[in-house]
């Protein structure tokens with residue numbers, strides 16, 4: 056996390072050489088924002104140069120067209136991978152610092168994103184849902200309530216998997232896997248609060264801090280050894296952004312990592328064949344931002360019957376699903392077009408389904424599949440795993 | 446015409462999403478990485494077809510609005526900065542490789558096709574062929590590079606990149622579309638002879654005579670084997686003696702040289718640049734290729750023989766090192782193994798400023814020019830940073846002196862301006878001519894040039910562009 060003053064020191068470190076626009080060697084587009092909107096100002100370098108304009112007093116956050124450039128970015132970090140200059144190590148942090156300053160000055164985020172921040176303030180989730188709605192997905196399941204009893208593992212479900220009925224299967228599958236493996240775990244039910252990823256990405260640092268402080272304290276009170284997240288965004292936020300707020304006395308893992316560990320420990324084994332040709336979409340928050348590439352692939356590849364195929368842009372060069380950084384709410388067309396490009400890539404390699412490990416990616420790619428009328432299926436890794444262990 | 450009305454008319458032509466008057470967009474298109482003064486356009490447009498370009502040009506001509514063509518804006522000379530405002534025509538969306546004609550060895554490209562894309566297309570779909578690549582970032586325009594008389598890793602053998610142009614399609618400043626070269630009279634865009642060579646009306650004119658919308662450039666056979674070798678020299682005279690001797694064999698694809706600051710920046714970024722007197726002052730890299738191992742062995746042996754021959758004359762050089770061996774010592778050398786490449790070490794200076802004075806001139810003056818210009822650079826407190834190569838079988842030489850600088854520091858910007866001016870003057874004194882000349886350098890050239898040449902230049906410009914709409918302010922036009 057950078058503050059605006061720190062970000063300023065990087066504005067003059069980008070030459071606008073353009074190397075971050077494409078994937079070096081593959082020469083396929085890397086930046087969803089640039090691909091969608093074309094003008095120089097939308098690329099990573101554009102935002103860095105906007106920083107210069109702001110620093111020189113030639114541009115202002117009050118200009119709505121400037122905000123559009125700052126927010127029409129999925130914060131996917133693909134430009135970071137392509138830029139081999141030191142500025143490239145910080146690009147997304149710089150964009151987020153610009154957004155935070157826009158919010159601080161009372162201009163950001165975009166109109167279509169403001170309700171997310173309001174909802175987080177009012178309901179502790181971005182989806183304008185009452186707190187008890189968090190429990191709906193778990194009906195009929197027996198899970199320890201960690202506000203009442205102890206367990207070694209906290210399953211931190213995350214707002215999106217909990218509150219979007221389309222995604223309840225992710226949470227249910229995760230529970231099925233944990234139970235099958237005999238893991239001593241529990242959850243927080245209606246007392247779970249948002250990790251703060253959305254607030255952070257949109258630049259509301261104050262609310263992010265409130266949520267982070269609250270969660271850190273709560274996690275530590277629980278005395279758990281491990282926290283599992285279903286959402287790549289929660290995982291990134293807790294492991295990458297929380298350390299600037301406080302320390303969590305537990306290890307934090309993404310469900311894909313935990314499943315891989317259970318396989319290694321032989322606590323889980325795959326009995327059933329899943330005869331599908333599948334590809335894996337790296338969520339930006341799990342892949343590029345946290346470098347978790349291998350575990351989900353290893354899990355998929357150890358399921359019998361799966362014909363695993365890679366897309367052309369994969370791992371650190373993955374094409375973003377288009378949904379992150381507030382884009383799905385702020386720029387739905389941009390989010391959808393970007394997802395459709397990903398879907399085409401999966402179709403090109405003959406996949407029947409796209410597997411991912413992030414409810415946000417799931418939502419956005421599934422939306423793209425519907426819009427493009429594609430025969431592809433969108434599947435979360437945990438769903439495939441739960442099918443194979445039954 | 447009011448800006449809003451102009452934007453409306455342009456939106457009718459290309460769609461409103463491809464017309465921008467946003468302050469941030471205008472800010473970005475008014476600058477480049479160099480010390481050249483920024484200047485803001487009124488609007489930026491991104492057409493996608495020849496017809497759209499034609500309609501934009503017609504409208505601009507009718508309304509007398511300046512037009513500045515743009516692709517990546519990485520020309521290192523302020524050439525795509527809209528000196529007199531008006532409309533920047535960003536051609537990045539026109540990025541199609543329209544034809545790869547293997548039998549006649551050319552490709553037809555649009556302006557937005559970059560080196561990276563051409564390379565990927567040839568490697569993936571036409572692996573028997575190669576193009577030539579500069580040291581520029583991979584996503585700069587192949588067409589602009591050729592139009593600017595650029596230089597690449599095959600220029601030692603084949604000359605500057607304008608010589609690779611077979612044919613053009615151009616939208617003239619008055620809106621007509623014209624085919625130039627073989628394209629004017631044949632359906633094959635195979636070359637420029639035997640017609641009066643009108644391509645010269647567009648080459649090195651910096652977009653002041655029209656917008657090129659298609660270009661056929663030559664491609665070459667890709668040989669089975671290729672090697673790159675480095676040879677270090679301890680002083681300027683030994684370096685050029687070696688380079689000249691190798692170039693005269695006319696055996697090598699590329700013989701490029703660089704001075705010690707480049708080598709230092711590559712191995713340890715952002716270090717304080719100082720040279721120990723025992724360290725080499727310049728290094729050369731030689732590229733050679735061939736279809737048989739014997740041919741390669743011969744070319745490699747020839748380098749060793751030349752080093753020995755020069756040693757017998759008292760000229761000391763380090764034994765040659767293959768890039769594969771250098772990579773083992775420092776993986777960063779990989780960046781110089783394959784082109785296009787990313788010279789991140791070279792452009793990461795801090796302050797985001799990068800400029801040069803590049804020039805073509807008599808090979809006979811290379812040593813003198815290098816010594817003189819190194820002294821100028823040192824006088825201004827800049828490390829002596831040179832990239833050089835013999836061109837077209839050693840018929841002329843490139844001397845390019847590079848100065849990364851801090852763009853946020855106005856004092857340094859001022860200093861770099863003075864440095865560049867003095868370097869350009871010194872080069873002109875020696876008979877070199879600055880290439881991709883920024884407006885201030887063009888002014889210096891015009892002052893010294895044959896007045897009748899200048900008169901002819903202006904007559905041609907006025908004939909082609911009577912309303913002076915195309916990239917005004919470049920070449921003093």
Ligand SMILES: Cc1cc2nc3c(=O)[nH]c(=O)nc-3n(C[C@H](O)[C@H](O)[C@H](O)COP(=O)(O)OP(=O)(O)OC[C@H]3O[C@@H](n4cnc5c(N)ncnc54)[C@H](O)[C@@H]3O)c2cc1C
Pocket residue numbers: 072513514515516517518519520521524525536556579580581582584585586587588589590591592593594595596597651652653655656657658788792916
């Ligand atoms: C680090 C670095 C290294 C470089 N190394 C080299 C090198 O080794 N060799 C070399 O030759 N160059 C080099 N360059 C310079 C430059 O990148 C290339 O020449 C490049 O191809 C220019 O392309 P561009 O897309 O940036 O052109 P732009 O800067 O966008 O345009 C260049 C000029 O062409 C005009 N123009 C653009 N499109 C058209 C059109 N369709 N019709 C008519 N006029 C048009 C513009 O108005 C402008 O005057 C280097 C640059 C950098 C930053």
Ligand code: SF4
Pocket residue numbers: 068069070071072073074075076099100103134137138139140142143
């Ligand atoms: S962000 Fe990095 S790669 Fe992109 S233009 Fe700037 S310096 Fe070049």
Ligand code: SF4
Pocket residue numbers: 085086087088089097098099127128129130131132133134135147
């Ligand atoms: S983070 Fe992603 S969308 Fe944003 S500028 Fe970088 S590559 Fe483009």
